[in-house]
Amino acid sequence: MxxxxxxxxxxxxxxxxxxxxxxxxxxxxxxxxxxxxxxxxxxxxxxxxxxxxxxxxxxxxxxxxxxxxxxxxxxxxxxxxxxxxxxxxxxxxxxxxxxxxxxxxxxxxxxxxxxxxxxxxxxxxxxxxxxxxxxxxxxxxxxxxxxxxxxxxxxxxxxxxxxxxxxxxxxxxxxxxxxxPAQAHDRIFAAVSHLPHLLAFALVDDIANRANAAELFGFAASGFRDFTRIAGSHPEMWRDISLANKEALLQELTAYQTELALLKTLLENEDGAGLEALFSRASLARNAWSDKKI
Amino acid sequence: MxxxxxxxxxxxxxxxxxxxxxxxxxxxxxxxxxxxxxxxxxxxxxxxxxxxxxxxxxxxxxxxxxxxxxxxxxxxxxxxxxxxxxxxxxxxxxxxxxxxxxxxxxxxxxxxxxxxxxxxxxxxxxxxxxxxxxxxxxxxxxxxxxxxxxxxxxxxxxxxxxxxxxxxxxxxxxxxxxxxPAQAHDRIFAAVSHLPHLLAFALVDDIANRANAAELFGFAASGFRDFTRIAGSHPEMWRDISLANKEALLQELTAYQTELALLKTLLENEDGAGLEALFSRASLARNAWSDKKI
Missing domain, CATH: 3.40.50.720 (NAD(P)-binding Rossmann-like Domain)
Incomplete structure (x- = not known):
């Protein structure tokens, strides 16, 4: 070169x-x-x-x-x-x-x-x-x-x-x-990168639009900081990524909405065992991933 | 004492x-x-x-x-x-x-x-x-x-x-x-702490349950790591918090579902300006919060 x-x-x-x-x-x-x-x-x-x-x-x-x-x-x-x-x-x-x-x-x-x-x-x-x-x-x-x-x-x-x-x-x-293949790439990153970015943007926007946003942000702590770090990303770049990977990202959003509806039903039914099982699966998977990565 | x-x-x-x-x-x-x-x-x-x-x-x-x-x-x-x-x-x-x-x-x-x-x-x-x-x-x-x-x-x-x-x-x-007052506390923390925990648990569970979970986790990087850090939290503790703050948390889940549906509609309509506006609001609010906190 x-x-x-x-x-x-x-x-x-x-x-x-x-x-x-x-x-x-x-x-x-x-x-x-x-x-x-x-x-x-x-x-x-x-x-x-x-x-x-x-x-x-x-x-x-x-x-x-x-x-x-x-x-x-x-x-x-x-x-x-x-x-x-x-x-x-x-x-x-x-x-x-x-x-x-x-x-x-x-x-x-x-x-x-x-x-x-x-x-x-x-x-x-x-x-x-x-x-x-x-x-x-x-x-x-x-x-x-x-x-x-x-x-x-x-x-x-x-x-x-x-x-x-x-x-x-x-x-x-x-x-x-x-x-x-490009298509496989786009499906994988829709799940592990693009979706989490959209979820973080959505949470911060949801809070920022409220009358008591200043009070809410005032009590946000380290968990919120890490969860929303990617919501500080470049808006134009993420607009482009979202549009470019629209189909895979819409599929991910739909899957996530289903998961969230399930979680909400567990909570509505006060199904403690179901909630604990979901949290345990997530916690085990997340910590296993983290131990392997670091 | x-x-x-x-x-x-x-x-x-x-x-x-x-x-x-x-x-x-x-x-x-x-x-x-x-x-x-x-x-x-x-x-x-x-x-x-x-x-x-x-x-x-x-x-x-x-x-x-x-x-x-x-x-x-x-x-x-x-x-x-x-x-x-x-x-x-x-x-x-x-x-x-x-x-x-x-x-x-x-x-x-x-x-x-x-x-x-x-x-x-x-x-x-x-x-x-x-x-x-x-x-x-x-x-x-x-x-x-x-x-x-x-x-x-x-x-x-x-x-x-x-x-x-x-x-x-x-x-x-x-x-x-x-x-x-206790009720004001519970509403604030439902928004800035309990909801983000549930969202992170839901994302990891959504991915962990798939046939290609290992491949997906293999390409997850630093954005995923920070977003999901709180999904490694104690399942029993979060079961108790969720049940104890059920009403405020259900309201937050509903508000978030509305925000997510809005975001999905923007994407379905390929509304680039709308997506960029949402991401910009979130990004500005998140970075302003972060600058103030640190």
Whole structure:
């Protein structure tokens, strides 16, 4: 790898840049070009040494940068993927690997197939599972992906060499890499990530809209803090994820509504044994998961 | 204060004992008697120096301990409160303050009024808002309550001196003390504590019951970890809290179901602006709360 172009130099894009720079002794000489909508954040990325050059997404320099890139990484909010792929396509060298870091993969893959067309086999979608409660390049870290999972979502058309290059790219950032179809990815993350985000947003909104919200927040403590941490996440990003993964997320919401109705019935019936059984199953599963993870 | 009797020497009861011992230079000579169902945990409390004596809840020594106690603290799961109050009543000195540390206050107050009868004015309910993800006397700490809120729930019959003594008791543990009616307490904590616990239990149970639970848990990351931390809580304790605060909790579940149905409709209609507005309200409120708390 000699030249990497990164669309969106925020927490994720910036951390990839820093991780690759850290791995440079192994990877050899490397030039990282950042592309973004916001000149101020590109200037910040340049000043922090995260990127070697910053170009505006509508500039002529972008054409040159794209033409000889080894890897193009899209690390912008997922709703921008189509526009970015369209801007890449006219300049896409047939040796360039295109990958992304979006939280949903079915919609991104559909964009790549339609927009990159006969060059779609150069694209492999990716999702780094790394915390993102802070955002912006100022929060970027070379170690963000170390030991974390990155899920790649190749298709039957993806060539083995392309997948190997995408795998190597993320391995160079320190990540563990696994592969699965985009649809399977989206179903899994609807359950373990997207649904919990929506549930946390809903709880905080429910409380914030009340006349006595200040009093309620005044007595909220550590359990509330942890439960609602993800409700502090980026609204635009989560709007995009929700819409992009609509079908799987609606299924999850329906399943959760069923579970909640069951719990409510147990409580209405004062079924202590039933409540304790549900809480015990959850508590055992949660603590077993936690013991394994940490 | 010379003699304190504590029913239930776990995390909360044990931490009160340690906090009072730490404050002993100010409080003067103090003897702490622990009462419990489990001889092994009383022995552990004694060995750790948390209590000065441990008595079985059915022993003759208990009678003596109760008769000259300055303060009796009930720090057992709330469903045991009635039985404990009944065992206290025959031996209750008219100068003794009775308080508790239960997470629900309406049910505890009703027990106190009915069981302590003409001596009910000696009782002031309390709820220390202190983290309890670990349990047992081994996790007790003299500093658990430092800077934390304790809500006391006096009634119109509570004498000013009794309330002052209960306030002093919790101040001695390092806590900040506020007062409100038991019913107001239960409504507030249904919203900011009991509901989030039920939501977290429901999510983990929903996932744990699926055929691909292992795969789903395998990809769950830091957002899931924080959201579900409270789902690792004690099932028996949360069964008791749910049943004790049934009415307020059912109202909260209903309000949350309405909010969730609204969110689902926004998603079904692909209403991006509506979703972003809801997420923005939640995100702003959550981050404003968090900035203020920390």
């Amino acid at each position: 000699k030249k990497i172009v990164i669309f969106g130099v925020g927490l994720i894009g910036g951390s990839v840049a820093l991780a690759l720079k850290k791995a440079q002794p192994t990877l050899g000489s490397l030039s990282i070009v950042g592309v973004g909508r916001n000149p101020a954040s590109l200037a910040q990325a340049l000043q922090l040494g995260v990127i070697d050059a910053g170009v505006d997404s509508s500039s002529a320099q972008l054409k040159t940068a794209l033409a000889d890139a080894d890897v193009i990484l899209i690390a912008a909010p997922v709703a921008q993927t189509a526009g970015i792929l369209a801007s890449i396509k006219p300049h896409l060298n047939r040796h360039t690997l295109v990958t992304d870091a979006g939280s949903t993969k079915g919609d991104v893959l559909a964009c790549a197939l339609s927009i990159l067309a006969e060059q779609a086999h150069q694209f492999v979608g990716g999702h780094p599972i790394a915390g993102a409660e802070k955002s912006g390049v100022g929060a970027a870290s070379a170690d963000l992906f170390v030991g974390k999972n990155v899920v790649l979502t190749p298709t039957e058309q993806t060539q083995a060499e392309t997948l190997a290059r995408a795998t190597h790219f993320w391995h160079s950032c320190g990540a563990k890499v696994s592969h699965m | 010379k003699k304190i009797v504590i029913f239930g020497v776990g995390l909360i009861g044990g931490s009160v004992a340690l906090a009072l011992k730490k404050a002993q230079p100010t409080l003067g000579s103090l003897s702490i008697v622990g009462v419990g169902r489990n001889p092994a945990s009383l022995a552990q409390a004694l060995q750790l120096g948390v209590i000065d004596a441990g008595v079985d809840s059915s022993s003759a020594q208990l009678k003596t301990a109760l008769a000259d106690a300055d303060v009796i603290l009930i720090a057992a799961p709330v469903a045991q409160t009635a039985g404990i109050l009944a065992s206290i009543k025959p031996h209750l000195n008219r100068h003794t303050l009775v308080t508790d540390a239960g997470s629900t206050k309406g049910d505890v107050l009703a027990c106190a009024l009915s069981i302590l009868a003409e001596q009910a004015h000696q009782f002031v309910g309390g709820h220390p808002i202190a983290g309890a993800e670990k349990s047992g006397v081994g996790a007790a700490s003299a500093d658990l309550f430092v800077g934390k809120n304790v809500v006391l729930t006096p009634t119109e019959q509570t004498q000013a001196e009794t309330l002052a003594r209960a306030t002093h008791f919790w101040h001695s543990c390092g806590a900040k003390v506020s007062h409100m």
